[in-house]
Each structure stands twice: as C-alpha cells, then as structure tokens.
Amino acid sequence: MCPYIPPRWRWTLEALLMLNVALFLAFVGPPEKTLGANIRAIYLHGAWIWAALLALTWAAVQGMRALWRHDPKALRASRLWGWVGMALWWLYLPLSLWAMQTNWNGLFLSEPRWRAGVELAIVGALLQGAAWFLPPRATAWINVGFLALIGVRLSITERVLHPPSPMFTSRAWTIQITFFATLLALVWMARAWVRWLDLVLPSWPDEA
Numbered sequence: 001m002c003p004y005i006p007p008r009w010r011w012t013l014e015a016l017l018m019l020n021v022a023l024f025l026a027f028v029g030p031p032e033k034t035l036g037a038n039i040r041a042i043y044l045h046g047a048w049i050w051a052a053l054l055a056l057t058w059a060a061v062q063g064m065r066a067l068w069r070h071d072p073k074a075l076r077a078s079r080l081w082g083w084v085g086m087a088l089w090w091l092y093l094p095l096s097l098w099a100m101q102t103n104w105n106g107l108f109l110s111e112p113r114w115r116a117g118v119e120l121a122i123v124g125a126l127l128q129g130a131a132w133f134l135p136p137r138a139t140a141w142i143n144v145g146f147l148a149l150i151g152v153r154l155s156i157t158e159r160v161l162h163p164p165s166p167m168f169t170s171r172a173w174t175i176q177i178t179f180f181a182t183l184l185a186l187v188w189m190a191r192a193w194v195r196w197l198d199l200v201l202p203s204w205p206d207e208a
Contacts, residue, residue: 011196018189022047022182029178039175043182045099049092049117051186053150055085060147063140075140076203079131080194082143086124088190093121116157120150 005013026043059081066075096114124146131139 008196008199011192011199015189015192015196018185018192022185022189025178025182025185029182030174041095041099041102043179045092045095047179047182047186048088048095050183051190052085052088052092054187055081055088055190056143056147056150059085059143063143066137066140067144075136076198077194078143079136079139080197080201081190082128082139082146083197084190084193086121086128087193088186089117089124090121093117112157113154116153120153123149 022044026047027040029040029043031039059078062074062078062081065071066078096117100111100114127142127146131142
C-alpha cells in the first residue's frame with residue numbers, strides 16, 4: 001500500500017481490496033462437474049468460514065502465549081483477533097444461507113451443521129460481550145476455551161446435506177487453487193482489520 005496514505009486509511013483500503021480480490025476469485029473460479037457454476041457460492045462460503053476459524057485459532061494461540069508468558073502484546077492480539085474472527089463467523093451465516101439456496105434450492109435451517117454454526121455464533125458473541133466486564137486476561141481464557149468448544153461441537157455434529165469439504169477432496173487442482181487463493185485473500189483481509197483496530201482502539205491497563 002502507498003506509504004503516503006494515513007495508516008488508518010491504509011489498513012481500511014487494504015481490507016476492502018482483499019475483500020474484492022476474494023469476491024473476484026470466487027466468482028471467476030472454475031465450475032464443478034456436479035454443482036456446476038453454483039460451486040462459486042461454496043468457494044466464498046467455505047473460504048469465509050475457514051478464515052473465521054483461522055482467526056479464532058490465532059486468537060487462542062495468542063491467548064495461550066499471553067497466559068504463559070504474561071505478554072501484554074499477545075493479550076492485545078488475542079483480543080483483536082478474537083473480535084475479528086467472531087465478526088467473520090457471524091458474517092458467514094448469511095453466506096451459508098445463500099449457499100443453501102443456491103445449491104439445495106431451499107433453506108434447511110434444521111440442518112445440524114447450520115444449527116451448530118448459529119449456536120456457536122451466539123455463544124461466542126455472549127463470551128466476547130462478557131469479556132468487556134471481566135479482567136483483560138479473561139479474554140485469553142475465553143478465546144482458548146471457545147476454540148476448544150468449536151472443536152468439540154463440530155466433531156459431534158452429524159452431517160446431513162452437508163458433505164465433507166469438496167475443496168479438500170476434489171482432484172481438480174484448479175478448484176483447490178481457487179479456494180485457497182480466496183482463503184488467503186480473506187485471511188489477509190482479517191489481518192488488515194486487526195491492524196486497523198490496533199490503531200484506533202486504546203490500550204487496556206493490562207496491555208500497557
């Protein structure tokens with residue numbers, strides 16, 4: 001990005017640029033034999049939820065580092081990545097509805113993977129809200145615990161209408177490249193929003 005642009009605008013523009021790159025990659029990606037052009041909804045939907053999972057995973061990793069080393073920078077990183085990851089998780093829900101409508105010709109709101117996503121979104125939002133009223137280090141515990149909850153909840157959730165990710169099982173390398181390029185753009189976008197939040201939000205006492 002241009003060094004003459006103020007940092008706040010620089011990270012905002014970078015985030016928006018990466019979002020547009022992800023959208024472009026998803027919508028020009030190659031069709032698939034069974035789903036046809038509808039796989040483009042899966043490119044974006046699948047990459048988006050994986051970007052959310054990676055952001056929340058990094059929030060948990062930074063949280064563990066903050067707890068282990070009493071590192072204020074890691075604590076702040078855990079907070080910010082947790083917020084961005086949770087925002088991505090909530091935004092994945094309407095994308096999931098769009099993917100349902102596109103590929104299944106209907107909204108199956110009782111589908112177990114969908115219900116699990118909604119439940120985790122609600123729990124995550126409540127935990128992040130509670131963190132505002134708790135000591136700053138509680139955020140680290142929350143992010144570590146929430147990632148564990150995601151792992152347990154998804155591991156016991158039945159797959160109905162929701163097959164394993166075709167992006168990981170497909171033999172078409174063009175499909176996999178498109179998916180991972182879209183995912184990379186979304187992770188880059190998440191990083192830009194974290195950097196933006198780091199600039200605009202003041203430090204908490206335990207981060208000084």
